[in-house]
Amino acid sequence: MTQPKILITRLIPSRGLDLIREHFPIFDISSHDLPPTREQLLEKVRGVDGLLCLLTEKMDAELMDAAGPQLRVISSMSVGVDHVDVAAATARGIPIGNTPGVLTDATADMAFALLFASARRVVEGEKYIRAGLWKTWHPQLLLGADFVGATLGIVGFGRIGQAVAKRAQGFDMRVIFHDPNAEPVYGANPVDLDTLLHESDFVSLHVPLTKDTKHLVNAGFLAKMKPNAILVNTARGGVVDQAVLYDALRSKRIFAAALDVTDPEPLPMDSPLLELENCLIVPHLGSASHRSRDMMSLLAAQNLIAGLQRARLPNCVNPEVYK
Ligand code: GLV
Numbered sequence: 001m002t003q004p005k006i007l008i009t010r011l012i013p014s015r016g017l018d019l020i021r022e023h024f025p026i027f028d029i030s031s032h033d034l035p036p037t038r039e040q041l042l043e044k045v046r047g048v049d050g051l052l053c054l055l056t057e058k059m060d061a062e063l064m065d066a067a068g069p070q071l072r073v074i075s076s077m078s079v080g081v082d083h084v085d086v087a088a089a090t091a092r093g094i095p096i097g098n099t100p101g102v103l104t105d106a107t108a109d110m111a112f113a114l115l116f117a118s119a120r121r122v123v124e125g126e127k128y129i130r131a132g133l134w135k136t137w138h139p140q141l142l143l144g145a146d147f148v149g150a151t152l153g154i155v156g157f158g159r160i161g162q163a164v165a166k167r168a169q170g171f172d173m174r175v176i177f178h179d180p181n182a183e184p185v186y187g188a189n190p191v192d193l194d195t196l197l198h199e200s201d202f203v204s205l206h207v208p209l210t211k212d213t214k215h216l217v218n219a220g221f222l223a224k225m226k227p228n229a230i231l232v233n234t235a236r237g238g239v240v241d242q243a244v245l246y247d248a249l250r251s252k253r254i255f256a257a258a259l260d261v262t263d264p265e266p267l268p269m270d271s272p273l274l275e276l277e278n279c280l281i282v283p284h285l286g287s288a289s290h291r292s293r294d295m296m297s298l299l300a301a302q303n304l305i306a307g308l309q310r311a312r313l314p315n316c317v318n319p320e321v322y323k
Helices: 014-023 038-044 061-067 086-091 104-119 122-130 159-170 193-199 219-223 242-250 290-308
Strands: 006-008 050-053 073-076 151-155 174-178 202-205 230-233 256-259 279-281
Touching (some): 006 014, 014 290, 061 086, 073 290, 104 256, 104 279, 151 159, 159 174, 219 242
Parallel strands (some): 151 202, 256 279
16 A cells, blocks of 8 residues: 655654654655745645644645645644635645644743743843842832732633633732633633723733734734733734834833744844843743643644544544535
8 A cells, every 4th residue: 555645844742753653654754943945845745645734834725736636634733723724725625633732731831931020020130130230139129010919811711811810810810801702710700802901910812813813912902001011922923013012112001011922933133022121022932841742743643644544633623624
């Protein structure tokens, strides 16, 4: 029996690779640390039956057609699929796999890490020491925000938003959320977006990037936030209009922002956001824990294998392909 042709666009953790190897001994895997260029990808994808990609590769109609009609599955090692044209895949009968659940806790942890670091000025403090500025304990040095009794507003109350609410309970915070499709859990109360922005000391974003959430954080959104508020984004960079965020941070319209995600990624070194003391940025590390990344590779492998065996993907983004 001929082996299916498999392309794995980037090196993924061995947990997933080992499982794929048990089923299909031969596949094409990139040995580079950086994503393939678009040209390389369009070339490599020709004739493949199964494709395992990361969020760094755009999976659009052109790419699916370059692969050819035999393409049976696209499995992304990510929960977000804004890099995939899901409608184009559905139109071609291609199931798309993703990796939900296994990165929920790690991403909620990162939202809290950013919240704490930003509110308690951890990075500013570290820079202060390295710059040789630490002369004495000072009653007014680098004062930050309190958590107990503060209001945390969660925009998007899916798995990760709820995990953030669960953590906030332990810090005696008041939690409100905005998400028309979600039920209250962990003591969090649903509110409309304006109320959330007017009342929150911390605003944490947990919506997927879609055409409706693109630049959800615009000038109007930021104008409604409290001047002491901190914005945390572990969702997708495109949810925030970075130009207006820069203005709001520079003019101290809001106190600070902490971003795990930017648009584009990587953030160009000449981005004005990098000039700001009150903007903390880390390189898309939300799911970057050992266990999460191992499990993501495993789920991505399971989706790929199921697709190649023409079975239903365990985690399928577009189940309508099975109708
Ligand atoms: C990470 O951002 C993911 O979508 O998995």
